[in-house]
Amino acid sequence: MxxxxxxxxxxxxxxxxxxxxxxxxxxxxxxxxxxxxxxxPNSRWDYLIVWTAVVIVLATLFLSIKWLIRPGEQSGNHIKRSILNNP
CATH class of the missing domain: 1.20.5 (Single alpha-helices involved in coiled-coils or other helix-helix interfaces)
Structure with missing residues (x-):
């Protein structure tokens, strides 16, 4: 408590x-x-800088979640196969 x-x-x-x-x-x-x-903010450039950073962060977040859920590597000789198939 x-x-x-x-x-x-x-x-x-x-x-x-x-x-x-x-x-x-x-x-x-x-x-x-x-x-x-x-x-x-002192000028409109400050808003432009902030909104550009917001767009970059949101795009990075979207792509990282997308590739985390569905990576897309299908080839049998991809580097992850050497780790996953290693006994």
């Missing part, structure tokens, strides 16, 4: 630290209000 209460308090404290303060919220653009601390 003590461990659950400690975990709950820790999560609440971490959540409070993640919420932006009033000054930061006022200085952020409308999209980021209440989410982040500090100065917001």
């Amino acid at each position: 003590k461990r659950k209460i400690t975990s709950l308090l820790l999560l609440l404290l971490l959540h409070m630290a993640a919420i932006a303060c009033a000054v930061c919220e006022r200085n952020q653009p409308r999209v980021l209000k209440g989410i982040t601390h500090g100065a917001g």
Whole structure:
């Protein structure tokens, strides 16, 4: 029980630290209000960089899950066969 209460308090404290303060919220653009601390993006290039990174991460995630589920190597002399068939 003590461990659950400690975990709950820790999560609440971490959540409070993640919420932006009033000054930061006022200085952020409308999209980021209440989410982040500090100065917001300085130009449209910042948004372009972030969205490019998001696209790369999502594509990488999609392809890694796809190839993890269905790898597609069918040839009998693929390198994985030397490991799997080794007695």
